[in-house]
Amino acid sequence: xxxxxxxxxxxxxxxxxxxxxxxxxxxxxxxxxxxxxxxxxxxxxxxxxxxxxxxxxxxxxxxxxxxxxxxxxxxxxxxxxxxxxxxxxxxxxxxxxxxxxxxxxxxxxxxxxxxxxxxxxxxxxxxxxxxxxxxxxxxxxxxxxxxxxxxxxxxxxxxxxxxxxxxxxxxxxxxxxxxxxxxxxxxxxxxxxxxxxxxxxxxx
Numbered sequence: 001x002x003x004x005x006x007x008x009x010x011x012x013x014x015x016x017x018x019x020x021x022x023x024x025x026x027x028x029x030x031x032x033x034x035x036x037x038x039x040x041x042x043x044x045x046x047x048x049x050x051x052x053x054x055x056x057x058x059x060x061x062x063x064x065x066x067x068x069x070x071x072x073x074x075x076x077x078x079x080x081x082x083x084x085x086x087x088x089x090x091x092x093x094x095x096x097x098x099x100x101x102x103x104x105x106x107x108x109x110x111x112x113x114x115x116x117x118x119x120x121x122x123x124x125x126x127x128x129x130x131x132x133x134x135x136x137x138x139x140x141x142x143x144x145x146x147x148x149x150x151x152x153x154x155x156x157x158x159x160x161x162x163x164x165x166x167x168x169x170x171x172x173x174x175x176x177x178x179x180x181x182x183x184x185x186x187x188x189x190x191x192x193x194x195x196x197x198x199x200x201x202x203x204x
Contacts, residue, residue, distance in 0.1 A: 013183055016083060016190060017175045018044055023087025024153040025171070029095050031157060033164040040168055082193045094154040101134050101151075101158060109155065110162045113169055123173045124180070130155055131177075145185040152177055 022044060025037055112118065112126040134151045156174040160167040178186060 013179060013187070014175070015045065016079075016186060017178050017183070019080060019083045020087050020090075020186065021153055021156065021171060021175050021178065023084045024091050024094070025157055025160070025167075027088045027091035028154075028157050029091075031161050033160045033167045036160065036164045036167040040171060043168075079190065082190055086189060086193060090150045090153065093150055094157065097138070097150070097154065098158070100137055101154065102137075105130055105133055106155070106158045106162055110159045110166060113159060113166045113173075114163065120173065120176065123169065124177050127152065127155065127170075127173055127177050128181075145182055149178065149182050149185065152182075 022037075022041065025031070025033075031037075109126060109130045113123060118126075131148065131152055134155065135147060138147055138151065152174055156170045159170045
């Protein structure tokens, strides 16, 4: 976990990670941070159909991503759909594993995120420590990187569920953590899905 964001990460990678984490949170079932997620969507450079996924009128124009990038939007549109598919599949796995994360672990992580004196690096270390604990109770039959990715986002969801006002902070920390530790895996996942099926890539 010692790799840094500077190892080839750029605006495109940050965009992919933002979309992935936002899409995961949006596709999770039974969460209490709808309003906070909507506000976050307005701040992030995510497509309109993700920002206001619950507004039916945005589903009717057939051009959901047209404004997202200044140019070359057609290719990015297909990539956005791939990332959203991946996020949806991971959210379904997360829903099945939701009960496996001990409430005490979530409570402790939420308390740490409430400490306004913590630096972003400290928050990331606390997230990494909680993730390591969560990994101990997770079935070993799943690919390690996929488990880490899904559990990191699931921890973010559960912290935001515990204290919705923490959504923005835990979202950005999770994006930074993924960018530092799982960027190559995420890049490969998105690239491979272009020529394969999301279900087969994300299956056990």
